[in-house]
Structures are given as C-alpha cells and as structure tokens.
Amino acid sequence: MRKLINDPANFVDEMLQGLYAAHPEKLKYVNDDLRCVVSAKTKKGKVGLATGGGSGHLPLFLGYVGEGMLDGCSVGGVFQSPSANQMLEVTKAIDSGAGVLYIYGNYGGDVMNFDMAAEMADLEGIRVEQVVAGEDVASAPKGKEDKRRGVAGIFYVYKIAGAYADEMASLDEVKRVAEKVCANVRTMGVALSPCTIPEVGKPSFVIKEGEMEIGMGIHGEPGIRKSELKPADSVVDEMLQPILEDLPFEKGDEVSVLINGLGATPREELYVLYRRVNQILKEKNIKIFHPYIGEFATSMEMAGASITLLRLDDELKRLLAKPANTPFFVQEQLEVR
Amino acid sequence: MRKLINDPANFVDEMLQGLYAAHPEKLKYVNDDLRCVVSAKTKKGKVGLATGGGSGHLPLFLGYVGEGMLDGCSVGGVFQSPSANQMLEVTKAIDSGAGVLYIYGNYGGDVMNFDMAAEMADLEGIRVEQVVAGEDVASAPKGKEDKRRGVAGIFYVYKIAGAYADEMASLDEVKRVAEKVCANVRTMGVALSPCTIPEVGKPSFVIKEGEMEIGMGIHGEPGIRKSELKPADSVVDEMLQPILEDLPFEKGDEVSVLINGLGATPREELYVLYRRVNQILKEKNIKIFHPYIGEFATSMEMAGASITLLRLDDELKRLLAKPANTPFFVQEQLEVR
Numbered sequence: 001m002r003k004l005i006n007d008p009a010n011f012v013d014e015m016l017q018g019l020y021a022a023h024p025e026k027l028k029y030v031n032d033d034l035r036c037v038v039s040a041k042t043k044k045g046k047v048g049l050a051t052g053g054g055s056g057h058l059p060l061f062l063g064y065v066g067e068g069m070l071d072g073c074s075v076g077g078v079f080q081s082p083s084a085n086q087m088l089e090v091t092k093a094i095d096s097g098a099g100v101l102y103i104y105g106n107y108g109g110d111v112m113n114f115d116m117a118a119e120m121a122d123l124e125g126i127r128v129e130q131v132v133a134g135e136d137v138a139s140a141p142k143g144k145e146d147k148r149r150g151v152a153g154i155f156y157v158y159k160i161a162g163a164y165a166d167e168m169a170s171l172d173e174v175k176r177v178a179e180k181v182c183a184n185v186r187t188m189g190v191a192l193s194p195c196t197i198p199e200v201g202k203p204s205f206v207i208k209e210g211e212m213e214i215g216m217g218i219h220g221e222p223g224i225r226k227s228e229l230k231p232a233d234s235v236v237d238e239m240l241q242p243i244l245e246d247l248p249f250e251k252g253d254e255v256s257v258l259i260n261g262l263g264a265t266p267r268e269e270l271y272v273l274y275r276r277v278n279q280i281l282k283e284k285n286i287k288i289f290h291p292y293i294g295e296f297a298t299s300m301e302m303a304g305a306s307i308t309l310l311r312l313d314d315e316l317k318r319l320l321a322k323p324a325n326t327p328f329f330v331q332e333q334l335e336v337r
Numbered sequence: 338m339r340k341l342i343n344d345p346a347n348f349v350d351e352m353l354q355g356l357y358a359a360h361p362e363k364l365k366y367v368n369d370d371l372r373c374v375v376s377a378k379t380k381k382g383k384v385g386l387a388t389g390g391g392s393g394h395l396p397l398f399l400g401y402v403g404e405g406m407l408d409g410c411s412v413g414g415v416f417q418s419p420s421a422n423q424m425l426e427v428t429k430a431i432d433s434g435a436g437v438l439y440i441y442g443n444y445g446g447d448v449m450n451f452d453m454a455a456e457m458a459d460l461e462g463i464r465v466e467q468v469v470a471g472e473d474v475a476s477a478p479k480g481k482e483d484k485r486r487g488v489a490g491i492f493y494v495y496k497i498a499g500a501y502a503d504e505m506a507s508l509d510e511v512k513r514v515a516e517k518v519c520a521n522v523r524t525m526g527v528a529l530s531p532c533t534i535p536e537v538g539k540p541s542f543v544i545k546e547g548e549m550e551i552g553m554g555i556h557g558e559p560g561i562r563k564s565e566l567k568p569a570d571s572v573v574d575e576m577l578q579p580i581l582e583d584l585p586f587e588k589g590d591e592v593s594v595l596i597n598g599l600g601a602t603p604r605e606e607l608y609v610l611y612r613r614v615n616q617i618l619k620e621k622n623i624k625i626f627h628p629y630i631g632e633f634a635t636s637m638e639m640a641g642a643s644i645t646l647l648r649l650d651d652e653l654k655r656l657l658a659k660p661a662n663t664p665f666f667v668q669e670q671l672e673v674r
Contacts, residue, residue, distance in 0.1 A: 002529040002546055002640045004606040006568040011609065014569075018608030021615040022628045025672070058604040192339040209339055231343040232351075264601035266637045267395040267665075269341040271355030272348065278358040291359045294665075295632075300603045303339045303638065328604075328631075330667040335362070 008198035031089040035075040048094035059328035066326025069162035081109030087117035099127035099171035105150025106134035138215025152260040152297035153185040163322040189306035191216035236276040258308035345535035368426040372412040385431035396665035403663025406499035418446030424454035436464035436508035442487025443471035468515040475552025489597040489634035490522040500659040525576040526643035528553035573613040595645035600635040
C-alpha cells in the first residue's frame with residue numbers, strides 16, 4: 001500500500017477526528033459518535049436533508065454537509081454502510097419539525113439500513129421520505145433504472161435539493177425536486193487502476209497498466225468492457241454515447257456537466273476530457289450551463305474518471321446556481337442566463 | 338502510463354482548451370497564445386499580479402488566476418518554464434498603470450525567464466517588481482533560504498498579496514506583504530510514488546511500494562531521507578519538526594496550516610495527517626487560525642503530501658480571510674477572531 005495512515009482499523013475515525021479539528025465551525029457530531037456528522041449551522045423549521053454511505057469516497061458523502069446542501073451524514077467504514085441506528089441519530093438531530101429527506105446511493109446495505117432508520121424515525125414521530133439515487137448507465141440497462149448504482153451524479157441531487165430546502169420548501173416539494181434531478185441525471189465511469197481498502201491491504205481487483213475498464217463502479221464493481229487504454233478522446237466518446245442515448249439528451253437541451261476524478265487522475269487530464277465533451281455537445285447543439293471539474297466522488301487512489309450529465313429546466317438551473325458552503329464545496333451564486 | 342490523454346505532445350494545449358471552454362467567464366488568453374492566461378475580470382488601476390511555471394501541478398499555477406488572487410499566468414510545458422516572451426505578454430495584458438508584481442517559485446528556468454521578462458517590460462515602460470517564493474525546508478538549510486525551492490506555500494503568497502492588491506494597495510506595499518508571507522512560510526513534503534511526464538512515458542525516478550522519501554520536491558527532486566513507509570503519525574512528526582525548528586514557530590504563535598495532496602493521495606489521508614498536526618501544535622501552544630486541506634500544488638499522479646505552516650500577524654490574517662474566487666479556489670470571507 002502507498003497510504004499515509006496509521007493502524008488501518010482506525011483509519012475512518014482518525015480521518016473524522018481530523019475533520020472535526022479542521023472545521024469546528026462547520027461540522028459537529030451527535031450521540032457521542034464521530035460517525036454521526038451534522039452541520040454546525042442549523043436553520044429552524046427547514047426540512048432536514050440526510051445522506052450516508054461508506055468511507056473512501058471524499059468529498060462523498062459527508063463533504064456535502066453544510067450551508068445550502070445537506071444537514072447530516074452517517075459515515076460507514078471503508079466501502080461499508082453505516083448502521084440504521086447511526087442514520088436514526090442523525091435524523092433526530094437534524095429534524096426541526098418539517099421532516100427529513102434521505103438522499104443516498106442505490107447500494108444494498110445502504111437501502112436496507114435507511115429503510116430501517118426511516119421506520120425507527122416514524123416510531124419517534126419524525127416524518128421521513130427517501131430518494132434513492134442511481135444514475136450509472138453502465139450498471140443496468142434502460143428500463144431497469146431502479147437497479148442502477150448511484151455515483152457522482154448524487155452531487156447534483158444534494159446541491160439542488162439542498163438549495164430548495166434552504167428556501168424553506170416543504171418535504172414533499174424537496175422530494176419532488178430531488179426525484180426530478182434523479183430522473184434527469186446520467187453517469188458513466190472509466191477506471192485505469194484499482195484501489196486498496198486499508199484493512200485488506202491489497203487491491204481487490206486488477207487493472208494492469210495500459211488497460212482500462214469502462215463502466216467500473218466506485219467500489220470496483222465490474223464495468224461493461226475491458227480493453228487497452230485508448231486516447232482520451234476515444235475514451236470520452238465511448239463513455240458519452242451511452243449517456244446521451246440513455247435519457248436521451250437531445251438537440252436543444254441544456255445540461256450541466258460534471259467531470260469527476262476518481263482519485264489519482266490529475267486535474268489536467270479532467271480538463272482534457274472536458275475539452276472533448278464540450279466539442280461533442282456543441283456538435284449536437286446541447287448547451288452547457290455550468291461545468292464542474294474536479295474530485296466530487298472518489299474511490300480513494302483509483303485512477304480514472306466519470307462523466308455526468310444533468311438535463312436542466314428553469315427550476316433545476318435556478319437551484320443549481322444558488323450558493324453553497326461546505327468544507328469541501330464552496331459555490332458563489334452563479335449567473336443564470 | 339495510466340493517463341487519460343491524447344498525443345502527449347498536445348497534453349498541455351488540450352488541457353488549456355478544456356480550461357477556456359469550461360470557464361469563459363473567468364479566464365481568457367492573450368496574444369493568440371493559449372499559454373498566456375489572464376483573468377477575464379479586471380479591475381482598473383490595480384497592481385497586476387502575475388505568476389508562471391510548468392504544467393503538471395494544478396491548481397498551481399494558473400488555477401489561482403481570478404478575483405482576489407492573480408491577474409495572469411504564463412504556462413510552460415510539463416515541468417518546464419514558460420518563455421520570457423509569454424511572461425511579457427501576460428505582463429502587458431494585466432498592467433493598468435500601477436505596475437506588475439511577479440510572484441513565482443524558485444526554479445532556475447523560471448528565475449531566468451522572469452528576470453528577462455522584467456527587463457523587457459521595463460523597456461515597454463511597465464514597472465515590474467519580483468518576489469521569488471522558496472519555502473521547502475528540505476531543499477536547503479537554514480541560512481541558505483534563498484536556495485530553497487518554492488512549493489505549496491506559494492498559495493499563501495498569492496492569496497494574501499492578491500487580497501491586498503484588490504484593496505488597491507501600491508506595488509511597493511503589495512511587494513512588502515508578499516515578502517512578509519515568504520519570510521513566514523515553511524513547507525516539507527513526502528512522496529510515496531513517482532509520477533510520469535507524458536512525453537517521457539515512464540517515471541523519471543523510483544519509489545517502491547512500501548517506501549517513502551521525505552523532502553522530495555514536486556518535480557521529483559531528491560529529498561533528505563528514503564526509508565520504509567512509516568505510520569502517518571510518525572511521518573507527520575518527521576515532517577513537522579524541521580518546519581517548526583526552522584522559522585522557528587513557537588509557543589503563542591498563530592499559524593495557518595496547509596495539508597496538500599500531491600495528486601494520488603486521497604483526501605481522507607490528508608485529514609489523518611491534519612489530525613496529528615493539530616495534536617502537535619496544540620501541545621506546543623501554537624494556535625491554528627484556518628487550515629486548508631486538499632490539493633493545492635500537485636505533481637500529477639504522485640502519491641504523497643506536504644505540510645505548510647504560515648505564521649500570521651494581524652495583517653496577514655486579515656488578508657488571508659478575504660474572499661477569493663477562481664476556477665480552482667473559492668473562499669468566502671472568513672471570520673477573524
């Protein structure tokens with residue numbers, strides 16, 4: 001392993017200790033449990049937004065807790081779901097009477113635990129609704145959208161639902177807009193190297209130098225095609241076509257583009273990918289409103305990237321443009337034209 | 338190579354094409370040369386701030402061009418200096434009568450070319466002053482500070498000089514404050530893996546898995562010690578002690594801390610490092626004003642990190658806290674206590 005860690009068993013909790021030490025004005029934990037993260041800034045009467053998921057994906061998931069985005073996050077071990085009880089504690093901490101919306105990725109353990117947490121919250125008299133994000137077109141074919149894994153596209157659900165909740169929209173309304181984002185977002189990834197779970201100590205799958213796997217998930221879930229590593233423009237073409245066909249995204253549409261680095265891929269390369277995405281969308285008369293380029297959902301030190309497109313309408317665009325401020329994501333108000 | 342690129346010869350220019358396509362409202366280029374980057378938002382009568390340097394270090398150098406920071410940047414090939422002529426063109430574009438300050442890292446090629454550009458600018462009637470940043474304590478001993486390499490600490494010079502220039506301070510004043518930052522900032526790095534220059538195609542040096550090199554530079558310049566990879570806390574101890582001794586940083590000081598990822602090291606690990614830095618500084622009664630944790634100066638896909646400490650006084654703290662907005666760095670006004 002090439003990792004700057006201490007005892008692998010303490011990795012997640014030491015990371016969290018560093019996090020709270022670094023951002024005491026923004027994040028705190030509840031129930032004496034480092035893994036129950038909530039925003040230090042609360043807004044009375046607002047719908048609470050919670051997420052949760054395994055560690056190893058920063059800024060996912062906890063990195064989006066903060067002003068204009070989420071109110072809380074339960075944190076699991078590396079690539080492991082947090083417990084239902086941790087989810088419940090976060091729920092109780094962030095509910096201020098308007099109810100709580102769970103927004104999380106479509107993974108078995110998370111779905112099971114969030115379902116259980118929602119039932120327990122109900123018994124405590126807290127109204128909870130759920131939105132399960134899954135937009136990886138490589139993970140299940142069209143028509144089976146409910147089987148798809150959630151990857152970087154969940155950033156858009158957090159951002160837009162967060163902005164709407166911040167405007168004091170009701171739980172039903174925030175859920176409606178979160179579901180609209182899910183219905184309009186699509187992602188495809190490519191991996192160039194594996195990653196290593198600290199407690200395992202060696203990569204759990206192999207990608208040789210000079211190879212790539214199109215469609216691989218952020219936990220190393222198998223993709224749709226292994227091949228020799230091709231030039232960046234060809235890789236983009238292979239990734240973008242199934243995204244465009246799936247929704248489909250069409251002439252006249254307006255989209256936001258997210259080029260996400262999986263961990264070890266330099267920002268320079270993400271801009272090379274964006275160059276090609278921009279070319280193709282221009283050719284197709286699809287307008288780009290605002291691109292995000294950087295690391296938004298990682299897989300520790302995995303090399304690779306994902307491309308996400310979100311089809312916008314006036315409502316989504318207005319909410320996407322609003323400011324946000326978390327320890328991992330700061331956005332000023334964007335100009336909407 | 339595990340790189341998402343096309344022809345290596347086009348890497349830098351294609352990255353720049355992606356950059357201008359992504360951020361047309363923030364960045365543009367002058368003299369029909371993609372490598373002459375200037376801010377799209379200009380402020381009349383302000384001192385112009387320019388930097389420059391090789392590619393492969395994003396967000397360094399061009400990523401700090403924008404509101405509250407720099408006005409322009411000349412861009413070299415991977416790990417290569419831009420030309421004096423490119424520096425001159427940027428200088429001409431950003432001078433609005435108040436003169437231009439060059440802020441760049443202490444590397445032979447950059448020093449030579451910026452010197453030449455300053456002379457050429459003088460012939461064109463533009464007053465230019467220079468501040469050369471060099472704070473890597475591994476690169477030269479105390480007493481030979483002028484031989485030190487500039488690494489991630491230059492972020493603080495950009496941030497603070499940028500905020501001051503934005504307040505319409507004079508060239509002499511901005512230079513004074515930039516020099517004050519240089520005098521009060523110290524860095525040490527550690528590398529866990531090499532990186533590959535695209536046009537070379539293989540790593541130019543070797544760090545085996547399970548090894549580390551303390552003090553290595555961001556172009557792979559030799560460090561001060563090679564050893565087996567130790568636990569993160571020990572690595573921090575080895576890096577922080579020479580930083581603290583060098584200035585020295587002492588009881589009662591107030592500092593900003595920058596934990597910088599070199600490229601392939603996940604954000605989670607940077608927080609594990611920060612946890613230990615925070616512990617040590619607390620023990621020593623050194624107060625932390627505001628930590629920055631992320632990728633600020635990289636070496637493409639190199640695994641590793643650097644730790645930077647900046648000793649603050651009221652002036653530096655006030656300017657550090659001011660907002661900034663570039664495609665790679667957004668900060669809202671920080672609360673100053």
